[in-house]
Amino acid sequence: MNATRISYTLDSTLASVNKAEQAATEVATKSGFDEDECGRIGMAVREATVNAVLHGNKYDAGKRVTVSFETTPEAMTVSVRDEGMGLDPTGLPNPLAPENLLKQSGRGIFLIRAFMDEVRFRSLQPGTEIMMIKHVRGHDRGSS
């Protein structure tokens, strides 16, 4: 398998969120995704990095966020890791439920799942890793 890997270790700041989004969009563009798909991948990575900086590391200057990209002819895989207290993705409220529709927050992970083909969470102790995969068209799971 012909894979290219690149990794960034970032501070727990908003500037890192922009950096991660920009890097994701660049990697996606180089991988051949179209403009709309690049935008969606960029937003998914932005939302994951926001979660890592805000909810994971809580802007702690002593904690880092690691954003890694791996690209193959078949897919782009992005991993965002924080050093926080952990996250239970099963306990997240559904932002589409009528009682949550007008809430100000709680849409980040929903958007990540909407924009990426596969999303997995892993507890790191300490921290959380979210792994997001986008398949290159024609290499979707189960396609012939």
Added chain:
Amino acid sequence: MSMKASSRKVDGVAIVDLSGRITLGEGSVVLRDTVKELSSKGEKKILLNLGDVTYIDSSGIGELVSAFTSVRNAGGELKLLNLTKKVHDLLQITKLYTVFDVQEDEASAIQAFNR
């Protein structure tokens, strides 16, 4: 590109022309402060022109929702104008397209306020 907001008044409607990115941090704060200022001046009809908004993240969506509810709770109305395809798609995905009153041209939007 950071976000910019400028306000004008047409036929009793406060129109806010927004441009740039409404994202966590500066963009969301600009939107929040602009709507808050208009509300504090007693504006009850607020139209957000998103025609030049190039990007909104989940924080920006949250800020739009917050602006909508705060204006409504103060007895006013907030409508959206000129959504780009990206913003339109985001509001569809999050089921907020039916929550907001979305207008496609300024004249119709002003009429909708004054009906």
